[in-house]
Amino acid sequence: SQQGEEDPQALSIQEGENATxxxxxxxSINNLQWYRQNSGRGLVHLILIRSNEREKHxxxxxxxxxxxxxxxxxxxxxxRAADTASYFCATxxxxxxxxxxxxxxxxxxxx
Amino acid sequence: GAVVSQxxxxxxxxxxxxxxxxxxxxxxxxxxxxxxxxxxxxxxMLMATSNEGSKATYEQGVEKxxxxxxxxxxxLSTLTVTSAxxxxxxxxxxxxxxxxxxxxxxxxxxxQLSVL
Numbered sequence: 001s002q003q004g005e006e007d008p009q010a011l012s013i014q015e016g017e018n019a020t021x022x023x024x025x026x027x028s029i030n031n032l033q034w035y036r037q038n039s040g041r042g043l044v045h046l047i048l049i050r051s052n053e054r055e056k057h058x059x060x061x062x063x064x065x066x067x068x069x070x071x072x073x074x075x076x077x078x079x080r081a082a083d084t085a086s087y088f089c090a091t092x093x094x095x096x097x098x099x100x101x102x103x104x105x106x107x108x109x110x111x
Numbered sequence: 112g113a114v115v116s117q118x119x120x121x122x123x124x125x126x127x128x129x130x131x132x133x134x135x136x137x138x139x140x141x142x143x144x145x146x147x148x149x150x151x152x153x154x155x156m157l158m159a160t161s162n163e164g165s166k167a168t169y170e171q172g173v174e175k176x177x178x179x180x181x182x183x184x185x186x187l188s189t190l191t192v193t194s195a196x197x198x199x200x201x202x203x204x205x206x207x208x209x210x211x212x213x214x215x216x217x218x219x220x221x222x223q224l225s226v227l
Contacts, residue, residue, distance in 0.1 A: 030214075031214060033214075033215055033216075035218075040202070040221065040223070041221060042204050042206075042218035042221050043155075043204070043206070043218040044218070045215045045216065045217070048214060048215055088154065088155070090216075092214060097143055097160055098145060098157055098160055099145075099216060100157075101154050101155045101157075102154060103153070104154050106152070
């Protein structure tokens, strides 16, 4: 069953603006990861944040994790048309091999 | 970065035939691979976890005899959709766990299956 709930389901912004996506989960985790999927393609790993971390940066990406609220956010700054894709959060559960994916946010960057 | 190769990219077949999808880790050994199914504009649904040299672990509701998984080597896992029907039409994606920290996943490019 899906653990992650992502918000919003779809987001459309102008190029250059910042995009923020949120993810909530239900059970204890080891880590939370964000992936990107271009239409009709596989997923690409973007960033991983561990349960004992609160914030992480990678280029134009900023991820936060609040384990007390069981939520995470992904911020993409200075968006580009090439950022148009679906973004998924995935949780690495304690004691489990698999990752559980959220429903995803479809991001559209308008030039 | 690590590369996972998935073939074919797309396949069209007649109802009742079987289709095999291959997933290869090209530059690393993958003791664990995962198979997902994805419907348009939806999330990934985990079908099974494939472990090298042992039987796959299927998720609840996934038919083992319908979706045969073989992970005979450290670099290859296959998914065979047996006696495919139109309702099996979907996007199938494989992934392998990164071998150093065993945390993140590397994904194949997916296979679009259309059953007529």
